[in-house]
């Protein structure tokens with residue numbers, strides 16, 4: 229019924245990481261452009277081709293060794309891939325939603341573990357991205373720095389002494405660095421303190437977004453925190469700032485969880501177990517409702533209320549229930565009413581055993 | 587999925603509303619979401635607004651002063667197009683539109699100077715580091731030979747190189 233051979237899950241989804249009760253993933257993104265070629269928005273087809281072939285030369289048919297680990301790259305051409313498959317890359321955060329829209333010369337490179345992905349000919353020639361499970365923002369930067377060096381040794385980047393790495397959008401110049409963490413904050417959200425937190429975070433040069441980045445809504449109490457500005461700070465300082473604020477966010481969420489369980493015990497236990505019940509017995513369920521219920525089940529598991537579920541199963545379910553993954557598991561495109569029914573079935577199946585089936 | 591309101595465009599925005607604890611879900615296209623106030627333009631398009639806000643008032647004056655429309659010679663992007671989209675077309679645009687970009691960049695980043703990683707510096711840095719390593723070996727060699735005059739020379743040379751790349 230659900231064919232797991234139709235999907236591959238990134239290592240950030242399959243593996244555990246530090247602080248992963250609250251931090252789902254850490255991400256580094258670098259915006260880079262080649263010297264002398266106009267940015268993709270103003271490029272001609274043959275210029276876009278040039279960027280693609282250069283990147284194929286650099287990345288394909290070899291093992292790239294970065295910090296002692298081997299990376300072997302593969303790629304897809306966006307225009308040659310079905311919409312469902314494209315959206316899978318968005319759902320597992322390897323691509324931006326903008327990138328998978330039709331467009332000439334758009335290529336997505338990714339390694340065997342899907343830790344590194346490179347969007348070619350998005351708004352910039354290159355968007356280099358590292359994605360790791362849990363709180364590993366420093367490690368992600370070390371990998372990004374190295375792959376950036378490797379590319380730079382084989383080409384020349386558009387760079388200004390004054391304004392650093394140049395980008396199609398002036399908001400990204402300088403380091404071109406966007407460091408972010410994906411956080412799961414059910415208790416802060418339930419206690420109504422989340423907006424206060426975001427206000428404080430904003431004053432510290434960081435910004436909070438929904439799960440697919442700019443302009444997207446939050447779902448399942450999941451948010452992204454990232455640095456706001458890219459020019460005028462060193463990469464290491466941007467990362468240190470994010471890491472130290474993230475640690476504070478973890479503390480705040482922990483405190484809120486403890487408070488919920490001591491001050492509103494009946495309310496929270498009821499919420500968790502009702503969520504679990506709905507997930508187990510619903511006949512039809514939307515992505516957003518499922519995300520929300522999974523969020524409370526995850527909280528329940530982490531607070532010791534629900535014992536029979538594996539934490540990695542929940543992390544996988546957060547991704548598998550999304551429309552493109554669900555349809556890939558089934559092997560065909562179906563409408564949203566059918567999806568909601570299949571989604572409920574998938575969740576029911578997976579919650580049956582400790583580690584799940586997929 | 588099609589937009590719930592116009593039933594024409596692909597829905598890109600999903601809204602969950604709670605009224606008296608009752609949950610309702612709406613799928614809208616960007617246009618309809620804006621129309622019904624579900625997208626706060628200030629929020630989603632803040633950067634475009636920011637650029638327009640900062641640059642638009644001056645556009646007319648600027649063109650008037652120039653006597654013609656300012657255009658990047660390398661990629662062909664006009665100043666007008668830049669203001670409209672908030673995106674530049676190539677590296678040269680940063681020179682062409684420098685006077686207009688500078689206040690914008692200052693306002694976005696609160697800074698106008700990059701101090702992070704740099705490609706050229708990396709090569710230079712690595713080369714100088716290699717030179718320092720060699721000079722150090724040479725210095726140890728001459729110290730062993732008790733040629734202290736030469737050692738002092740090498741020491742000064744190393745010092746100068748270290749200063750050049752800002753390491754100690």
Ligand SMILES: [Zn+2]
Nearest residue numbers: 589592615618
């Ligand atoms: Zn509509």
Ligand SMILES: [Zn+2]
Nearest residue numbers: 658661676679
């Ligand atoms: Zn240009």
